[in-house]
Amino acid sequence: MSHTALLIIGVGGFGRSVAEAAMLSGKWGCVDFVDDSYPHQQLPAGYNVIGHSADLPKFLSKYTGVVVAIGNNQVRSEKLASLAKLGAPIVNIYHPRAFVSEQAEVGLGTMVMAGAIIGAHAQIGLGCILNPNAVADHDSIMEDYSHLGVGAVMAGTSVLKTGAWLRAGVALTYGDVVPERLIVEPVRFTELKSHV
Template sequence: MSERKTLLILGAGGYGCTIAEAVQEGSLYTPIGFLDDSYPERTASFGLPVFGTTKILGSYVQHVDAAVVAIGDNQVRQDLILKLQSAGHRLATIVHPEAKVSPSAVLESGVTVMSGAVIGTQASLGQGVIINAGVTVDHHAEIHDFAHLGVGSCVAGGSVVDKGAWLRAGCIVGYRAAAQAWQILPPGTVLGE
């Protein structure tokens, strides 16, 4: 078994804690701590230190193997991922050990997939996508960069969630349907058939 790599998490709130726990349950990374803009009011989260705000992310390039953005706001996550890349950070892709991802699915950098999620045959997840707990992304579905699928959402086979769209809890994108770029769907929304 190879040695675990060190991981810096941007965002020490609820999703940051979820990512830290998923990483601790996996075998690839060891979370070393957070950067969060609530610092210095918040100096620890989930038993890990908060080192400072996201403004200092460049100073950690030589000290960690990878970083991940654990912030639900799609625009903020996109901005921070671009800053991480500009600073030379490697983006981690995090898959909870209790998620099921097809070996033919394509996951770009910075994707996070939580417990109970199912990613189907030849589905594609773009950069910085969040797949929350219990989400289903069926075969050949396309989830474009920086989209966010809330808890229990379902995307049918061949459907598309465009860049930056946010499907809040329990949304359904049916067959031949699409969520538009940067669209925010209220919980329980059903698109298409």
């Protein structure tokens, strides 16, 4: 096994996207998965699922990094808390085409996907997700386990409280605050058509 081996918790679509980002970054020599559907999941060739999350204590010593790639904020927070208790080496994953300001603060377990931007002096908590083309602009705050969907935008000084989620395409303006665990949905295309 490579000395830069990454273990990803969750082998769904987001987990596989995180694996791609990790490999493209050039920082990981090998990527394996743990998933609670093991051994029943059906996957494309090339994905190595080594076990169930209950088996993590047996596996962790083989890996130099671990990340929880599960979109559900509550589940991700629980899995990360369990990993912390086990002393797991929790890491961040940055797609090579993401931009993260050197002046930003980013907590462990955060995943920043292709085209996403973290601006100057932004504060990103533990276990956050910034999906492709999401923006957390200057001085914005993403508290622990918060989540930006594809193309979601936080203007400067806006805040996502713990576990909040902006779904794809939602935008906050300056100073907006989203309460804890609130999921903010976009206006859907089908709703727009009904008013035409």
